[in-house]
Amino acid sequence: MVEAVREPRQDRSRATRRRLLEAAVDCLAEVGWTGSTVLVVAERAGVSRGAAQHHFPTREDLFTAAIDYVTEERLxxxxxxxxxxxxxxxxxxxxxxxxxxxxxxKMFNAALHLWVAAASDPHLRSLVLPLEAKVGRETHRLTLAALGVDEKTHPGTREAVQATLDMARGLGLANLLTDDTPRRRKVLSQWTTMLTAALTTP
Amino acid sequence: MVEAVREPRQDRSRATRRRLLEAAVDCLAEVGWTGSTVLVVAERAGVSRGAAQHHFPTREDLFTAAIDYVTEERLxxxxxxxxxxxxxxxxxxxxxxxxxxxxxxKMFNAALHLWVAAASDPHLRSLVLPLEAKVGRETHRLTLAALGVDEKTHPGTREAVQATLDMARGLGLANLLTDDTPRRRKVLSQWTTMLTAALTTP
Known part of the structure; x- marks a missing residue:
């Protein structure tokens, strides 16, 4: 019986925590780093300030967890x-x-706000950098596997895959202020042609 | 004689205005949008608060001019x-x-801080968007001319040039938090190979 009572409470607690993290991402993507305070995030999550502070006593606690959450969701x-x-x-x-x-x-925009804020905030930078490196390595590895190519046997493959990720990042940035979808589709289509040629040309 | 007196004063005034705009760019690149106040910029420029306010009565006046300045310097x-x-x-x-x-x-980093701030500030966005579109069009035109290619006669040229600019933007973003120069050189070298092939393949 004790377990039966404790379990739903733990579930509720986990759900509240997740709601706060989702709201933190929404806030980052929409109002940016400076405007994303614990109070703004709690209101958006529909969670009382007290409950929010139970999970995340400080803004730093909330955003340390939010940075992990963005990383894990992107991966x-x-x-x-x-x-x-x-x-x-x-x-x-x-x-x-x-x-x-x-x-x-949303996840990319939230990450973008974190990167830019981290550029002038050494502590935030120390949180963001290792996770960003992890996303970079893992995305590279997953892309190689998905393309079915081996960067050890074909020269230029490593750089062509990196170029793909750099272009995707640049296209994401171009999409921040306006909906760039039609142009992006054309660029990615041409990129597909060029990447296919690079990966198959001996 | 009146002219002789007026001229140096106008020169000094122009020099002060330029110093303030250069300091605004330095501040944007280093401390970001939120931290770049008129007072911070004036101190960095070595200009009194009064003199700064003579040139730019409000923060909006200063950054409207700074956005123009970043655009013109990049072009x-x-x-x-x-x-x-x-x-x-x-x-x-x-x-x-x-x-x-x-x-x-510096100029790219200052522009990046402006874009990200503009994402959650409709007024700033209305200032940034038309100038950003101008930089995009002009960079595209200059790149076509520098490559000596015509996008009307060779299919895919337009998109290959756009992809080049998107990748450069993505590489710029990757360089924000760490010095990415060695990796960037390798990616750009591979990109040169791929772009050359795309522009010459019939």
């Missing part, structure tokens, strides 16, 4: 999508499209 | 460099290197 999206693309001649296009999606949208 | 850099690259087989590499430089460094 979870890529892990769920990149390894499951159908093989065949359209696979490169599908990989490029999936990466284009991973570098636009 | 001036490209106009000074892209049309003067030596012709020959290394021209594509030189164009790609020049673009890589244009999207890193």
């Amino acid at each position: 979870a999206h890529l892990r769920a999508n990149l390894p499951n693309l159908p093989p065949g001649p359209d696979r490169t296009a599908a990989v490029v499209t999936t990466l284009g999606e991973a570098f636009t949208g | 001036a850099h490209l106009r000074a460099n892209l049309p003067n690259l030596p012709p020959g087989p290394d021209r594509t590499a030189a164009v790609v290197t020049t673009l890589g430089e244009a999207f890193t460094g």
Whole structure:
């Protein structure tokens, strides 16, 4: 009976914590780093200030957890999508499209606000940098596997894959202030042609 | 005699205005949008608060002028460099290197802080968007001319040039928190190979 009572409470607590983290991401993406205070996040999550402070006593606690959450969500999206693309001649296009999606949208915008804030905040930078390096390494590895290429045997593959991620990042930034979707589609289509040629040319 | 007195004063006034704009860019690049107040900028410029307010009565006046200044400086850099690259087989590499430089460094970082701040500030966005569109169009035109290619006659050229600018932007963002120069050089070198192939393949 004790367990039965404790379990739902733990579930509720976990759900509240998750709601706060989701609200922190929404706030970051919409009002940026400076405007994302614990109070603003708690209001958005529909959680009392006291309950929010029970989970995250300080703004630093909240955003340390939010940075982890953004990292894990970005990686979870890529892990769920990149390894499951159908093989065949359209696979490169599908990989490029999936990466284009991973570098636009709410999670990317939240991460972008964190990076830019970290540029002038050494403590935030020390939190963001190792997680960003992890996202970079893992995205690179997942992309190689999804493309079915080996960077050790084909010269230029490593840099071509990195260039793909850099372009996706640049396209994400271009999408921040206006909806850049039609232009992005054309660029990614041309990129697919160029990447296919680079990966298959001996 | 009246002219002789007025002229140096106008020169001094122009020099002070320019010092304030340069300091505004330095502040944006180093402490970001929120920390870049008129007082912080004036102190950095070595200009009294009163003199700063004579030139720019409000923070909005200062940053409206600073956004123009960043735009003009970014374009001036490209106009000074892209049309003067030596012709020959290394021209594509030189164009790609020049673009890589244009999207890193102080002016790019200042622009990046403005874009991200504009994402959650509709007024700032209305100032930034038209100038950003101008930089985009002009950079595209200068790049086409520097590469010596015509986007009307060769399919995919337009998108390949846009992809180049998107990658340069992504590389600039990757350089924000750490010095990414060695990796960037390798990616741009591979990109030169791929771009050359795309522009010459029928």
